[in-house]
Amino acid sequence: MDAGGxxxxxxxxxxxxxxxxxxxxxxxxxKLDNRDVRILSILQKEGRIPKAxxxxxxxxxxxxxxxxxxxxxxxxxxxxxxxxxxMKAFGPLTQVFVQIELEAHHAENFARFERAMAxxxxxxxxxxxxxxxxxxxxxxxxxxxxxxxxxxxLLAAEIGVNxxxxxxxxxxxxxxxxxxxxxxxxx
Amino acid sequence: MDAGGxxxxxxxxxxxxxxxxxxxxxxxxxKLDNRDVRILSILQKEGRIPKAxxxxxxxxxxxxxxxxxxxxxxxxxxxxxxxxxxMKAFGPLTQVFVQIELEAHHAENFARFERAMAxxxxxxxxxxxxxxxxxxxxxxxxxxxxxxxxxxxLLAAEIGVNxxxxxxxxxxxxxxxxxxxxxxxxx
DNA sequence: CCTGAAATCTATAGGTA
DNA sequence: TACCTATAGATTTCAGG
Numbered sequence: 001m002d003a004g005g006x007x008x009x010x011x012x013x014x015x016x017x018x019x020x021x022x023x024x025x026x027x028x029x030x031k032l033d034n035r036d037v038r039i040l041s042i043l044q045k046e047g048r049i050p051k052a053x054x055x056x057x058x059x060x061x062x063x064x065x066x067x068x069x070x071x072x073x074x075x076x077x078x079x080x081x082x083x084x085x086x087m088k089a090f091g092p093l094t095q096v097f098v099q100i101e102l103e104a105h106h107a108e109n110f111a112r113f114e115r116a117m118a119x120x121x122x123x124x125x126x127x128x129x130x131x132x133x134x135x136x137x138x139x140x141x142x143x144x145x146x147x148x149x150x151x152x153x154l155l156a157a158e159i160g161v162n163x164x165x166x167x168x169x170x171x172x173x174x175x176x177x178x179x180x181x182x183x184x185x186x187x
Numbered sequence: 188m189d190a191g192g193x194x195x196x197x198x199x200x201x202x203x204x205x206x207x208x209x210x211x212x213x214x215x216x217x218k219l220d221n222r223d224v225r226i227l228s229i230l231q232k233e234g235r236i237p238k239a240x241x242x243x244x245x246x247x248x249x250x251x252x253x254x255x256x257x258x259x260x261x262x263x264x265x266x267x268x269x270x271x272x273x274m275k276a277f278g279p280l281t282q283v284f285v286q287i288e289l290e291a292h293h294a295e296n297f298a299r300f301e302r303a304m305a306x307x308x309x310x311x312x313x314x315x316x317x318x319x320x321x322x323x324x325x326x327x328x329x330x331x332x333x334x335x336x337x338x339x340x341l342l343a344a345e346i347g348v349n350x351x352x353x354x355x356x357x358x359x360x361x362x363x364x365x366x367x368x369x370x371x372x373x374x
Numbered sequence: 375c376c377t378g379a380a381a382t383c384t385a386t387a388g389g390t391a
Numbered sequence: 392t393a394c395c396t397a398t399a400g401a402t403t404t405c406a407g408g
Contacts (some may be wrong), residue, residue: 002377007312032276040272047234047268064394066385077276081234082364084270085227089219089237089264090370097323098317099354114360121369126360129284131353137285140365166284166318173301173313177269178327237402251375253404376408383402390395 031078035060036068037184040077044177047081051059087140094143095169100135103162109132116159122150133165144168219264222247223255224371227264231364232270274327281330282356284339287322290349297321303346309337320352331355 002039032040042049044058049057053063072078087093103110110128113135117126125138141147147166154161219227222245229236229244237243243253259265272277274280289296297315300322312325328334334353340350 001251001400024310040270040276043270044272045267045269047270051385052383059397062384063386067393070385079271079273080232082232082271083227083230084236084269085231085367086264086266089227090367092369093365095314097314105300106318117297117361121363121366123361124363124365127282127284127356127360128355128360130360131355133354136354136356140370142370146242154275155204167298167316167320167323168322169323170317171315173196173315173322174304175313176308176311176312178274178280179308180272181326184281184331239402240402248376249403250405251379254375257404377406379404379406381402381404384400385398386400387398388396391393 020172029068032184036072037180039068039072040180043078043081044180047083064080078081094141094142094145094147096139096157097140097169098137098139099133100137100161101163102134102160104160105134107172109160113159113161116154116157120150120154122146188357219371220339221350222252223259224367226252226259227256227367230265230268231367234270257306279330281328283326283328284354284356285324285326286320286352286354287324287348289321290347292321296347300346300348303341307341309333309338 037056042054050088051066052062053151054069055062058065060068069078087095100113102113114126114128117123117137122139122141123137124140125136127136128134129136139150140148141150147168151164151166154164195223226241229241237252238256239249241256242249245252247255257266274282287300289300301313303317304310304324309326309328310324311327312323316323317319326334326337328337328369334355338353339353341351
């Protein structure tokens with residue numbers, strides 16, 4: 001992909017302060033050009049690349065690239081940087097996807113369940129979903145015995161779980177960042 | 188957590204070369220002490236923290252911390268660094284979890300399906316699972332119309348999909364890195 | 375595991391189109 | 392507004408103790 005063109009991507013507009021920027025994003029009004037998208041794409045996979053090298057890759061000198069990066073960070077488009085730690089580092093671990101059905105569907109039921117999720121470190125992801133199921137969880141545990149213990153705890157905790165369905169991960173097939181190029185183009 | 192103690196965590200042993208390190212991890216023989224775990228934990232959430240600041244946080248001076256970090260990187264315990272890009276950056280996007288059942292369960296069926304997954308950028312995650320379902324997918328699309336198009340494509344592609352179940356994400360509740368402290372302790 | 379200094383990287387000032 | 396070059400200051404890396 002050519003990093004130079006601005007094509008059918010809208011230009012990033014200037015704002016007087018951070019609050020304007022943030023609210024613009026929330027309302028989907030902030031637009032990124034090709035270079036911004038390429039910067040994001042590179043940083044998704046190489047989060048610690050030196051800024052000079054990043055600039056070179058998008059055909060810019062350090063300063064304008066640095067300014068763009070700063071804007072992306074301050075606008076919250078880059079939420080954070082993080083190291084991806086291999087799960088093999090700690091010996092074999094088990095991942096389980098869990099579907100959860102709640103007993104009742106009042107606001108307080110959802111709130112109670114979601115509060116409980118926050119406190120359990122083994123539950124690394126929790127998503128509210130539609131489609132006959134209330135929540136999807138991703139759980140990381142040492143082994144299936146530990147998983148069963150966790151489930152027992154969940155059921156005993158009286159947080160309104162009616163039914164749960166477990167799907168143990170037998171193999172990771174694919175795990176990629178969101179393809180920013182795909183969603184930035186042609187607004 | 189105190190970063191100084193070595194408690195019931197095993198010490199990281201020295202290896203003469205990279206291959207030994209890597210194979211040790213694969214066989215789960217490489218052990219990390221409290222400081223290593225703390226380094227990992229910090230970097231998961233602050234991937235671009237200056238190395239001097241990291242050293243200070245684990246009560247070390249720059250050099251030994253830097254050596255540990257290098258070991259962790261070379262051993263593949265830190266797989267990569269990455270920027271987390273906000274999905275709001277591109278206007279509203281839709282996430283969908285998809286369960287897939289294949290038509291047949293021969294090695295070639297799995298291989299064909301998995302090959303197809305690699306080529307579709309909207310499919311950001313794919314996991315083989317047990318529990319009556321063959322695969323879990325996480326899909327990111329512009330909207331539900333785009334999702335339907337993607338599904339139609341998948342079904343038309345003759346990659347052996349027998350049945351699929353869709354669960355549209357209505358709200359992200361929790362999304363955390365794997366809690367390394369939990370799995371490193373007490374071997 | 376420490377100190378310290380060379381090499382590299384970052385952030386900013388000042389200037390061009 | 393968007394970009395450039397140049398540079399002081401910060402950080403990273405590594406030799407030697």
